Amino acid sequence: MDEKRRVLELCVDAGETLLANGAEIYRAQQTMELIARSYGAGDFNAYVLTNGLFASMRIGDVEEHAAVRNTPRVSMNLGRISAVNALSREIVAGSLSVEEAFLRLAEIRAMRGYPGWLMAIATAVSAASFGYLMGGTILDAMAALPAGLAVGLFVLRLARTRAPLNKLVSNMLSAGVVALVSLLCVWMLGLVGLRCDLDMVIIGGIVSLMPGIALTNGIRDVANCDYLSGTIRAIDAVLIAAGIALGVGIVLRLAALLPGVRI
Numbered sequence: 001m002d003e004k005r006r007v008l009e010l011c012v013d014a015g016e017t018l019l020a021n022g023a024e025i026y027r028a029q030q031t032m033e034l035i036a037r038s039y040g041a042g043d044f045n046a047y048v049l050t051n052g053l054f055a056s057m058r059i060g061d062v063e064e065h066a067a068v069r070n071t072p073r074v075s076m077n078l079g080r081i082s083a084v085n086a087l088s089r090e091i092v093a094g095s096l097s098v099e100e101a102f103l104r105l106a107e108i109r110a111m112r113g114y115p116g117w118l119m120a121i122a123t124a125v126s127a128a129s130f131g132y133l134m135g136g137t138i139l140d141a142m143a144a145l146p147a148g149l150a151v152g153l154f155v156l157r158l159a160r161t162r163a164p165l166n167k168l169v170s171n172m173l174s175a176g177v178v179a180l181v182s183l184l185c186v187w188m189l190g191l192v193g194l195r196c197d198l199d200m201v202i203i204g205g206i207v208s209l210m211p212g213i214a215l216t217n218g219i220r221d222v223a224n225c226d227y228l229s230g231t232i233r234a235i236d237a238v239l240i241a242a243g244i245a246l247g248v249g250i251v252l253r254l255a256a257l258l259p260g261v262r263i
Contacts, residue, residue: 131204
């Protein structure tokens with residue numbers, strides 16, 4: 001009885017780890033079912049949503065155990081998703097006991113991502129790269145570099161606050177930082193006679209904020225007939241895009257009100 005209960009806890013922990021790090025709905029549900037079946041739990045049922053999961057397991061003819069987890073997405077860590085997938089394959093192959101699987105899963109949940117300074121630099125480089133790929137010049141790309149670095153550091157600082165902000169507000173503020181730094185860079189380059197396209201600079205800076213994974217996962221969920229979860233992810237993507245548009249629009253509008261500023 002206790003071992004079956006531990007199997008249920010392992011399934012729920014694995015599903016929670018996948019969901020919290022941005023995995024698709026079908027992947028979390030399929031992984032839970034595979035783990036349960038591998039440990040001999042024939043009567044196992046799982047229902048997964050974007051921010052929570054429900055699982056039940058019948059033991060014998062009478063006793064039934066259930067578990068419910070609220071699972072808000074903590075961060076996007078594809079390394080943890082890949083590690084849980086590898087763990088589930090080892091479990092299916094029969095090479096791990098339940099307790100060994102728990103130890104491996106604890107190690108996966110404790111995995112650290114890339115350091116913050118490296119993520120900020122990567123955001124800066126991606127801003128410059130996308131500014132150029134979207135049709136900007138080399139000078140536009142160089143102007144997008146500090147905008148990307150600024151938003152990378154700002155997002156990192158927001159992630160470390162004790163009381164996390166609403167997603168709409170945090171994306172609006174982040175996009176506002178991109179627009180403000182982009183304006184300053186373009187203005188300063190203009191003082192020395194170098195002309196930049198403000199649109200290309202801002203576009204490069206905000207690409208890292210775009211909800212590409214949320215939208216992609218939403219489409220995949222709908223394709224897998226998880227219509228509720230797909231709709232939730234699509235709404236999430238729309239709210240993120242709205243926050244970005246509001247942040248950029250407010251900063252540009254306020255800047256246009258200043259004397260001598262032309263946008």
